[in-house]
Amino acid sequence: MLSVYVDLALGLVVSFLLLSLLVSGINEAFVRMLAIRSKFLWAYLRDTMDGSDAQGRSWLPAKVRDVFAALPFVRDPRPKHSDQPPPPEPGTLPAQESKAEDAMVNLLYQRVQEIDHPKKGRTSISNIPPARFAVALMELAAGEPDGVEGFLEKLKAMRSPLYGHLKGVWETAQRDLDRFRQGVESWFDGEMQRLSMLYKRYVKWVLAVLGVVVTLVFTMDGLEYAKTLLRDNAFRASVTAVAGSGTDAYNELKARCTGGDPVPCVTETLSQPALVKMLDHALVSVSFPAEGDPSVHWNGGLWWQRITTPSHWPGFLLTYVALLFGASFWWDVLRRLTGIKSRR
Template sequence: MISVYVDLAIGLVLAFLLLSLLVSGLNEAIVRLLAIRSKFLWAYLRDTLDGGRGKGLSWIPSRVRDVFARLPFSKHDPRPVHDPDPAPSVVEPVPVDPEVVLAAEAPAPTVDMTRRLYERLQEIDRPEGARTSISDIPPERFSWALLELVAAEEGGVEGLIAKLEAVRSPLAGHLRGVWEAAQRDMGRFRKGVEDWFDGEMQRLSLLYRRYVKWVVFTLAVALTLLFSMDSLEYGKTLLRDNAYRAAVTAIAGGGESTAELKDSLKDRCAVAGSVEPYSCVTEVFSSPALVKIFDHAVMSVTIPAEESGGPSFTFNVGAWWDRLTTVGHWPGYLITIFALLFGASFWWDILRRLTGFRGSRSG
């Protein structure tokens, strides 16, 4: 009896794992196609270095529909234009005289600090389009890039901070805090910038996951309904499948006659009295419950037994819609959606625990 429930658990976990992998694959395809990770990063950098100006993180709304509508498809792509040339060997200082700007109380001049930072990071860029593909900046690399900008200023860190304050860059406040905490020591300042940026990237990762989870939820709902995956019904199918196979095993051991075999498989195979039952047994064993997990999808695929025949595709729109609108299936749909939110890594770990599988370790 215990083995029956273990088989049931393994079957359900394997089904959830397959669907979770499909959800993860589609999510990764969308993220790569729309370069969402890179856009999140450079939106944050524009917000931090240049104050947003309508293009940084501040323009990313919180509503789900706006995340889809504005972040991936916006005309105002926050990423700098890709430059295939190496970084300039000579760093130009910030073209701002803070004393003149502050004395005249003029509007802050426009200085594209994001572009200046990108010039120091061009070596880690890859030519994948008109815009940069950088989606991750190591904190150590960021701190050295910032020090290169500091080295170009006559006043060093103080000079750069003064110019950033003149152009009203939010980065000025962060750098001043790190500079004061480092007690004006350049080595400690570099380490402080590295630690500060590492903390910012962790915060940005949390923000990114908060938005992406809605994408995962949407994909989980769409795939569950598309494949009409009722977990409760699938569990019952697994139990029936195990019972059929146990009956066939008992018959093979000589416990039942051919007539009893026909009776035990009557409902499953609809065997007529004049039909050889063993062909039906072959069909039962070649079509386990796991293979039928997608039988109720909008389009099903059937592979014929003949070697010469190819797969056939059948549209089941009518039956799929009737199944979808049947209230009795909704609890199973909700369980499937909830299970897929745990992710493929979670179900893979559960499957390894149930089967006792251990990956190979390099010694």
């Protein structure tokens, strides 16, 4: 009896894991296609180093709706890609900056463009190591006649938000260049961690929406799926019992399966797991016949009937809540149930 519940748990965990992986895969596809990570990074850098744009708007909006409306489709904060080698000497900062010039971001890009490759004419850099950022700032400071002091004065004259951060680091380092570089590295590392947490908060909203879409497109009723798993287990047990019970039991199985020979009926049933049966209720399903090519079926009528049936809604809600836990959670549960050890 215990094996029945183990099979049920494994079936549910595997199904939730596969659907969670699908949600994560769709999200990752959109992120890569729209270069969301790179835009997120450079929007933060523009706000931190140059401030708001010429219209006085922040490059990284605070509201979730504005982030997904602006960054992917409307505003691209990334610098233009350059296929020319970076200049050996960093450019000097202007005494005053126009908001349309974005001097600091452009100068920073020149110092890190060796790790870049083009993406639709824009930079594809989505991660700058803190050590590389600190070295780039030290290179920019070295290009000023008065070193770090002159660099800070230029930032102050440009009204760059970066001035306050670097001024504090410079004073804390007691005007020691090596300690200043380490302080800038630590500060930028903390900023990247904060930005990662902000990015994950926005991504949770995307995953929540994708979870609803995947649940409804596949009409995955978690409660119905659990019942189907139990029925499959019972059917397999009955087939096993019939196989060793003689002619009378064979006649009973023959009566249950319509047609003359129950063997094809049993074979077809056992070769179609419960998960495959549930996916047949999706908006579009694929069948693999014993002979011939696979075929695609449009299940619009059946799909709409399941969507509009209130008795399926608790199962849909169960599946949706399960998808919110994420693929990593269900993979960890599967490892614990099966004893698979994580290789680190």
